[in-house]
Amino acid sequence: MKGELVIAGLGPGPESWVTPAARAAVEAAEMILGYTPYVNRIAARPGQVIEASDNREELARAKRALAFAAEGKRVAVVSGGDPGVFAMAAAVFEAIEESPALSEGVDIRVEPGVTAMLAAAARIGAPLGHDFCAISLSDNLKPWATIEKRLRLAGQADFVIALYNPASKARPQQIKQAFEILSGVLPPEAVVVFARAVGRSDEEIDVTTLARAADMPCDMRTLVIVGSRATRQVKSADGRAWVYTPRSERS
Structure with missing residues (x-):
């Protein structure tokens, strides 16, 4: 089974500034990983696993997310603002550059957000x-x-x-x-x-x-x-x- 990793931006704060695509990606995920203040903004649905970590653990977070997705899970990694601006998208691709095998069997996409x-x-x-x-x-x-x-x-x-x-x-x-x-x-x-x-x-x-x-x-x-x-x-x-x-x- 092919897993999915979505890197989503939650915007700078208000729920109304989260894009529909990012919201849908987070709602569909079985696992959500992110910096603690960002994942605290998410109300988990039944059966959804949320894993919080420190802001200096971006690379380790990216590798864990890829590993879960490689197992066939639907995974979302969240950032505040836009995930491509000083945020988690770069960390995920850094992890892939370091170990390309981490992305085997994983469908990866980035959902943009409103940056600060x-x-x-x-x-x-x-x-x-x-x-x-x-x-x-x-x-x-x-x-x-x-x-x-x-x-x-x-x-x-x-x-x-x-x-x-x-x-x-x-x-x-x-x-x-x-x-x-x-x-x-x-x-x-x-x-x-x-x-x-x-x-x-x-x-x-x-x-x-x-x-x-x-x-x-x-x-x-x-x-x-x-x-x-x-x-x-x-x-x-x-x-x-x-x-x-x-x-x-x-x-």
């Missing part, structure tokens, strides 16, 4: 309206020197930059270091958006400038968007302020 930068951008307007990039500030899987280089070059290239994993209890200073690097290549009035817990009851959206960004509170539930030189704030007729980056660029 899209949810945050929608809340504040359209800051990703022109060219942008995403950088994770976590140095668990890459050296900080690489992050520094990418930040500096992205700023020099004038991308809008979405910063994932900006700060944690173990890494409280790296977001401040990131702002220091970007301050060397971007103007102090560059728009910065802090979007915390987007779509949840404790959601907070704050807009500031690069000059003041280092003083803003930030944690792992926060998505930070650093605007390009063109990113700006506008007010609608009702007085609400929005952030957007124009679609066109004049030379």
